[in-house]
Amino acid sequence: MIYNRCGSSGLKLPALSLGLWQNFGSVDPFENQRTMVRRAFDLGITHFDLANNYGPVPGSAEENFGKLLRTDLAPYRDELVVSSKAGYWMWPGPYGEWGSRKYLISSCDASLKRLGLDSLDIFYSHRPDPDTPLEETMGALDFIVRSGRAHYVGISNYDHEQTARACAILRDLGTPCLIHQPRYNMLDRWVEDHLLDEIGKQQIGCIPFCPLAQGLLTNKYIDGIPSGSRASKVCEMKDSLIHEANIERVRELNDIAKDRGQSMAQMALAWLLKDSRITSALIGASKVSQIEDSVAALKHLEFSPDELDRIRTIINS
Numbered sequence: 001m002i003y004n005r006c007g008s009s010g011l012k013l014p015a016l017s018l019g020l021w022q023n024f025g026s027v028d029p030f031e032n033q034r035t036m037v038r039r040a041f042d043l044g045i046t047h048f049d050l051a052n053n054y055g056p057v058p059g060s061a062e063e064n065f066g067k068l069l070r071t072d073l074a075p076y077r078d079e080l081v082v083s084s085k086a087g088y089w090m091w092p093g094p095y096g097e098w099g100s101r102k103y104l105i106s107s108c109d110a111s112l113k114r115l116g117l118d119s120l121d122i123f124y125s126h127r128p129d130p131d132t133p134l135e136e137t138m139g140a141l142d143f144i145v146r147s148g149r150a151h152y153v154g155i156s157n158y159d160h161e162q163t164a165r166a167c168a169i170l171r172d173l174g175t176p177c178l179i180h181q182p183r184y185n186m187l188d189r190w191v192e193d194h195l196l197d198e199i200g201k202q203q204i205g206c207i208p209f210c211p212l213a214q215g216l217l218t219n220k221y222i223d224g225i226p227s228g229s230r231a232s233k234v235c236e237m238k239d240s241l242i243h244e245a246n247i248e249r250v251r252e253l254n255d256i257a258k259d260r261g262q263s264m265a266q267m268a269l270a271w272l273l274k275d276s277r278i279t280s281a282l283i284g285a286s287k288v289s290q291i292e293d294s295v296a297a298l299k300h301l302e303f304s305p306d307e308l309d310r311i312r313t314i315i316n317s
């Protein structure tokens with residue numbers, strides 16, 4: 001594993017981190033979760049990313065990971081970076097989502113309880129709240145650190161202007177922002193417009209989520225939607241991602257990956273990690289072999305100028 005410094009902080013993160021958004025809920029086989037987490041850790045993936053609402057049912061991914069922390073991972077707590085977030089809908093009524101102090105602190109407490117931990121390593125505001133003053137949301141993050149509930153804080157899904165303001169408020173409060181978690185992959189490059197520059201300017205880390213576009217940036221959809229795949233279960237993925245133009249792009253990208261001696265997934269991850277502002281790519285997985293495939297990407301991270309040109313032509317088309 002390669003460990004990268006997270007912005008200008010003292011914390012290093014593995015170049016690949018494992019997210020528990022899908023496949024770690026109460027509806028998913030626990031033994032498969034256990035095998036994936038254990039194999040990931042053995043491969044050097046020290047960072048596991050959660051949120052209050054991951055499941056289904058919401059909260060159950062934290063409960064399941066909490067079970068593993070108490071059993072298989074118990075001796076290794078200090079070798080792990082565990083993150084969670086609050087921002088999306090978690091419980092009914094006006095205090096169960098967005099960015100108020102009341103919601104963030106209560107939700108952080110509930111996450112700690114489900115995980116069976118005294119503190120998280122990173123706690124995130126999961127999304128900006130248009131109706132709550134940013135000072136209140138950032139003040140809650142500062143309190144979460146000062147009260148010992150988390151060691152570091154981060155933001156997710158904030159645009160570049162919101163990021164600049166959030167970082168300034170947190171810096172003034174004395175709890176610097178550690179990291180930004182935006183969606184970013186070869187087929188979704190909105191962060192390249194302004195956000196990556198802001199992240200570089202603020203000297204914070206960056207951990208892109210959906211680095212494989214939920215599986216599209218692998219070779220699994222090239223000949224249709226296989227049963228059991230995420231797209232076979234999630235309708236909106238079928239509509240917004242798995243369309244002919246994207247499949248054609250993936251076919252062409254896959255040819256470059258083959259020339260590089262990599263799988264499509266490996267090339268997609270290497271492509272993200274070539275930018276020094278990217279600390280870690282936050283992968284998901286439904287089986288152990290996918291984690292092994294992804295980690296092998298780290299054997300070949302370099303791109304020739306010709307490869308980058310060919311890739312740029314395809315993803316800009």
Ligand SMILES: NC(=O)c1ccc[n+]([C@@H]2O[C@H](COP(=O)([O-])OP(=O)(O)OC[C@H]3O[C@@H](n4cnc5c(N)ncnc54)[C@H](OP(=O)(O)O)[C@@H]3O)[C@@H](O)[C@H]2O)c1
Nearest residue numbers: 019020021209210211212213214215218229230284286290
């Ligand atoms: N902050 C936010 O708002 C936010 C939003 C979304 C996600 N996230 C975080 O990002 C994490 C990752 O998201 P993601 O799961 O969408 O990431 P992803 O890595 O883009 O997609 C993972 C999915 O791709 C397929 N896959 C992975 N490796 C493969 C391989 N080598 N070959 C073939 N298929 C492969 C699997 O789907 P199949 O089921 O088809 O096998 C797997 O579940 C989440 O767990 C969460 O922690 C954060």
